[in-house]
Amino acid sequence: MFTRDKFFKARKEIIEILGETRVLSDEISLSLHSFDCSLGRTRPDAVLLINNTNELPFVIKTLNKYSVPFVPRAAATNHVGGCVALKGGVVLHLMGLNKIIRVDTQEEFAEVECCVVNEDLNNLLNSLGYEYLPDPASQKICTLGGNAALNAGGAKGLKYGATREHIIKAEIITPFGEVVTLSNKDKGPDFLGFIIGSEGTLGVITKLWLKISKKDYFIKTMLAAFDSVDESMDAVAAITARGIVPRCIEAMDKTTTAAVEAFSKSGYPTDTEALLLIETDGTARKAAKEIKEIEAVCREHNCKKIIIAENEEKRQALWKGRSGGYAAMARLAPNVFVEDGTVPRAVLPEAIKKTREICETNSITAGLFFHAGDGNLHPNVVFDQRSKQETNIVVKAGKEMLKVCTDLGGTISGEHGVGIEKRSAMSFMYGAAEIAFFKKLKNALDPEGVCNPDKIFPVTDKESAVKEAAKEIKDLSAVIAAARSVKIQGLNSNKIKTDRAKVSLKNINKILDVDIKNYTITVQAGAKVTDVIKELSAKKLYAALPKYKGSVGGLFAQGLCNEFNSYVTGMQAVLAEGEIINYGGKFVKNSAGYNLARLFAGSQGAFGAVTELTFRIFSEKKAAVTQQKTLAENPFYQRIKQTVDKNNKFEGTFDE
Numbered sequence: 001m002f003t004r005d006k007f008f009k010a011r012k013e014i015i016e017i018l019g020e021t022r023v024l025s026d027e028i029s030l031s032l033h034s035f036d037c038s039l040g041r042t043r044p045d046a047v048l049l050i051n052n053t054n055e056l057p058f059v060i061k062t063l064n065k066y067s068v069p070f071v072p073r074a075a076a077t078n079h080v081g082g083c084v085a086l087k088g089g090v091v092l093h094l095m096g097l098n099k100i101i102r103v104d105t106q107e108e109f110a111e112v113e114c115c116v117v118n119e120d121l122n123n124l125l126n127s128l129g130y131e132y133l134p135d136p137a138s139q140k141i142c143t144l145g146g147n148a149a150l151n152a153g154g155a156k157g158l159k160y161g162a163t164r165e166h167i168i169k170a171e172i173i174t175p176f177g178e179v180v181t182l183s184n185k186d187k188g189p190d191f192l193g194f195i196i197g198s199e200g201t202l203g204v205i206t207k208l209w210l211k212i213s214k215k216d217y218f219i220k221t222m223l224a225a226f227d228s229v230d231e232s233m234d235a236v237a238a239i240t241a242r243g244i245v246p247r248c249i250e251a252m253d254k255t256t257t258a259a260v261e262a263f264s265k266s267g268y269p270t271d272t273e274a275l276l277l278i279e280t281d282g283t284a285r286k287a288a289k290e291i292k293e294i295e296a297v298c299r300e301h302n303c304k305k306i307i308i309a310e311n312e313e314k315r316q317a318l319w320k321g322r323s324g325g326y327a328a329m330a331r332l333a334p335n336v337f338v339e340d341g342t343v344p345r346a347v348l349p350e351a352i353k354k355t356r357e358i359c360e361t362n363s364i365t366a367g368l369f370f371h372a373g374d375g376n377l378h379p380n381v382v383f384d385q386r387s388k389q390e391t392n393i394v395v396k397a398g399k400e401m402l403k404v405c406t407d408l409g410g411t412i413s414g415e416h417g418v419g420i421e422k423r424s425a426m427s428f429m430y431g432a433a434e435i436a437f438f439k440k441l442k443n444a445l446d447p448e449g450v451c452n453p454d455k456i457f458p459v460t461d462k463e464s465a466v467k468e469a470a471k472e473i474k475d476l477s478a479v480i481a482a483a484r485s486v487k488i489q490g491l492n493s494n495k496i497k498t499d500r501a502k503v504s505l506k507n508i509n510k511i512l513d514v515d516i517k518n519y520t521i522t523v524q525a526g527a528k529v530t531d532v533i534k535e536l537s538a539k540k541l542y543a544a545l546p547k548y549k550g551s552v553g554g555l556f557a558q559g560l561c562n563e564f565n566s567y568v569t570g571m572q573a574v575l576a577e578g579e580i581i582n583y584g585g586k587f588v589k590n591s592a593g594y595n596l597a598r599l600f601a602g603s604q605g606a607f608g609a610v611t612e613l614t615f616r617i618f619s620e621k622k623a624a625v626t627q628q629k630t631l632a633e634n635p636f637y638q639r640i641k642q643t644v645d646k647n648n649k650f651e652g653t654f655d656e
């Protein structure tokens with residue numbers, strides 16, 4: 001339990017590290033660091049200005065020694081209260097860590113400190129003919145470290161993935177003050193992918209090595225106007241269902257369009273109910289062909305008007321409106337409350353319809369502008385936080401919107417994270433077993449509970465969502481619960497020897513669902529990779545599966561193919577006590593809770609038996625190769641293993 005006294009005890013030692021001028025406790029500094037872009041407001045007990053990555057391990061060690069909670073804070077543009085020190089403690093003001101250390105165009109990576117602003121890196125890269133792809137709408141101000149901590153998405157996320165897919169390596173300071181480097185080439189669990197998106201609750205990211213790419217492609221940009229939101233959403237679902245993956249599909253409703261036009265005069269038609277801003281990219285031929293196909297789909301869905309940008313200037317004009325959407329809405333009222341639920345793309349029309357009904361029932365005004373291609377809704381509700389009654393209505397309506405998303409098989413967060421504000425909605429998605437597992441992971445890596453505490457976990461799990469498991473999974477769970485020591489086996493084609501009782505997944509091998517509307521497939525872990533490829537190719541579909549003789553679960557649990565892992569959107573596993581947990585689903589992005597799919601990828605069965613996987617499929621072939629990985633030393637494996645499987649029930653190898 002933190003008390004003010006504890007910080008006073010730590011204060012002297014912290015001043016020895018940082019100097020007096022970088023330990024702030026004056027009223028103005030505390031007030032300025034009491035909020036972010038959410039509704040939460042709490043004054044911390046001190047603000048520590050961090051300017052040097054070398055001093056941070058000593059600062060964190062000292063804070064841990066005195067059990068002082070610390071909250072990493074970058075540009076504070078998050079919408080969930082992630083930077084709010086709910087129960088006091090110190091705010092680590094990281095904005096001094098803002099150097100671009102190196103740009104290597106030969107090897108195509110950039111090495112940066114955590115608080116380089118996203119757009120600053122891109123401005124430099126653009127001058128060299130390169131770019132860093134993740135592009136949150138806040139990129140003018142938000143930082144690359146903040147993006148990594150929340151796995152930020154952006155317009156291009158549909159085609160190129162969110163932040164996680166663009167990080168090669170990261171330097172993390174653990175809650176104990178150790179310096180750890182995690183890489184996507186490390187053998188074993190994908191700890192890099194797991195830490196990204198963990199909202200600063202498992203350590204502080206100090207440095208990042210980011211993938212950069214050449215800007216040597218063509219872009220086609222189109223604005224399509226519709227007479228109804230439903231028709232525009234049907235068009236989005238139809239584009240996805242045809243297997244076209246555009247560079248982006250951004251949507252705006254009439255409220256947003258009117259606000260945008262009043263603010264920035266982007267030339268948007270204001271006499272329509274909905275707009276889609278769509279881009280394709282690639283070779284000139286491919287970009288043009290795809291935009292033509294998309295135009296045809298839009299027309300099939302009663303699109304009223306199409307504007308195609310003929311040059312870069314016209315393209316920038318079309319983007320000006322979308323980029324300024326939040327600012328335009330912010331002119332309508334003192335506050336804007338943004339939700340972030342995400343649904344499988346096929347049910348987007350229904351999710352939008354229900355969201356609008358919630359606005360109507362609660363008599364609130366929301367501008368809808370969002371990443372439609374990802375199924376990621378962003379109702380931007382305008383209101384006045386000075387009115388308690390108004391605020392309560394908005395918060396209640398927000399929760400109803402998230403419930404709509406989870407009821408439709410979606411998530412409470414596609415990219416903003418959970419922080420403080422969405423904690424109570426976690427139980428819409430997860431049951432007691434998943435929440436308990438998340439807590440164990442936090443406890444394993446931060447037993448003192450000092451690193452950005454009071455975030456993510458629901459305060460109560462009264463409304464817990466429990467998913468019914470198939471009979472064969474319940475049987476497996478009973479076997480694992482009763483066993484003392486097991487080895488999980490896939491197809492055992494490598495004939496690995498073990499003294500442990502073997503638990504084979506050979507017969508848990510069904511292809512459960514090929515969803516051609518959402519472009520996902522769900523298979524049981526024992527399904528053969530070759531069988532899945534065969535099943536898909538009969539339908540002219542492809543997954544990022546490499547040539548591999550074993551099972552899909554074996555490929556995943558050995559972490560053999562990064563491309564495949566990056567397209568896994570859902571997972572089921574059986575844990576040491578037989579608990580069955582479910583993570584993710586058919587939605588393409590998820591920032592709710594720790595990324596269990598990344599933790600289990602490469603874990604070789606050490607944390608539990610993976611029984612089911614859902615992953616994205618495509619209408620075009622996807623590159624997928626098996627990677628050579630190197631054994632890397634880090635403290636995470638032992639800490640997690642000792643907490644989630646303390647009797648060492650699972651052998652840490654998973655054969656084919």
Ligand SMILES: Cc1cc2nc3c(=O)[nH]c(=O)nc-3n(C[C@H](O)[C@H](O)[C@H](O)COP(=O)(O)OP(=O)(O)OC[C@H]3O[C@@H](n4cnc5c(N)ncnc54)[C@H](O)[C@@H]3O)c2cc1C
Nearest residue numbers: 074075076077078082137143145146147149152153200205
């Ligand atoms: C106008 C507007 C538009 C937005 N558009 C998008 C969008 O398109 N896509 C999107 O995903 N988000 C969007 N956001 C939300 C927000 O900008 C992103 O979540 C962004 O990634 C936050 O970065 P930041 O530097 O502001 O981080 P902060 O808000 O300072 O921090 C975010 C969280 O990460 C933690 N943290 C910060 N730095 C570190 C670090 N170095 N190590 C460990 N933990 C850390 C903090 O404790 C906090 O929990 C938008 C916000 C606004 C205001």
